Amino acid sequence: MTYDKTANPSAASVSVSALPLSPGAWELDPLHSAVHFTIRHLGIAKVRGRFLDFEAGLSVGETLDEVRASAEIALASIDTGNPDRDVHTRSADLLDVEKRPTMTFRSTSVSGADEEWSLQGELTIGEVTRPVTLAVEFGGAVEFAGDGRKHAGFEATGEIRRSDFGLDFGTGFLSDVVKVHLDMQFVAPQDQSN
Template sequence: MTTSRTTTLPLSAGAWAFDPFHSAVGFTIRHLGISKVRGRFDQLDATLTVGETLADSSVTATVALESIDTGNADRDAHVRSSDLLDVANRPTMSFRSTRIKGAGEDWTMEGELTIGDVTRPVTFAVEFGGVADAPMGGKHAGFEATGEIRRSEFGLTFAPGLLGEVVKIHLDVQFIAPAQV
């Protein structure tokens, strides 16, 4: 078996601006073990810094936990409460990459996810969608990332059995290339 490795990204070096209008972070969690509740967070900010090599490249992201939307206002209010996310004391979830590797369209991003005062490692499978010129100007790069966390590892232990242990995370994000000098 041959392993393909690359040390550069197919993107120009620099700080790529986050495009919030073409980006989303969603999740699914099992309810009663028989179905999934789907939701999203509406407030996300991220940075993509592309270096000369993968080792010099990084991603950071911050999600406002109060921006949760599962399509049910009563459920959202409960999830924001101290039973679950406790947004009064844990207003954000943040991510910092520690390693990016891959080639072509398939990549892996390892990093640290922090909710409140708990930080745990997480790995995302990343699909590089490519780079395209936007009609209004600028080059955009698109990515899809999927991963999962175990909620008890972050102190989110309300209602085991009622709510699943595994939360699957799905991100669709776009970044805009740095202006060329």
């Protein structure tokens, strides 16, 4: 997507028609999407994990101001490759999934061009909501022979601070910063050919 930033700097006025994304609600392809994270342990090594149960949506309008992205992640679906650690992480010591079953994201604005984008939004964990910005790389859009529909790929990265959401257990051996990495593939609306 290209546009003249000097001619009209308002993101709301930028058309998304140059992107190969049809207006409408794009649905998540869960088989080709993933939600990963990393957190440092003792400041010297990274613990990597993922969430297995999540949903996401992408609504494309005629302008960037009409583009909306959302996601909901079931916190109990955490998988760090160590069952004992996962049980402890789900407990009241840390995530407390009984009290905080989901983590949700709702976009508030989009900006950028070509393959590089910035997605601003609000992340909610439990009863706490904080602003979050994700750097998004648009991987392109192609028709998939398997279903005859266009698929679009995105990679989003960002950081959140556990303390912002009252998740400060383990201070001293777990870092406050959690890095998130999302690979998302969306499928064009059924009634759209491009």
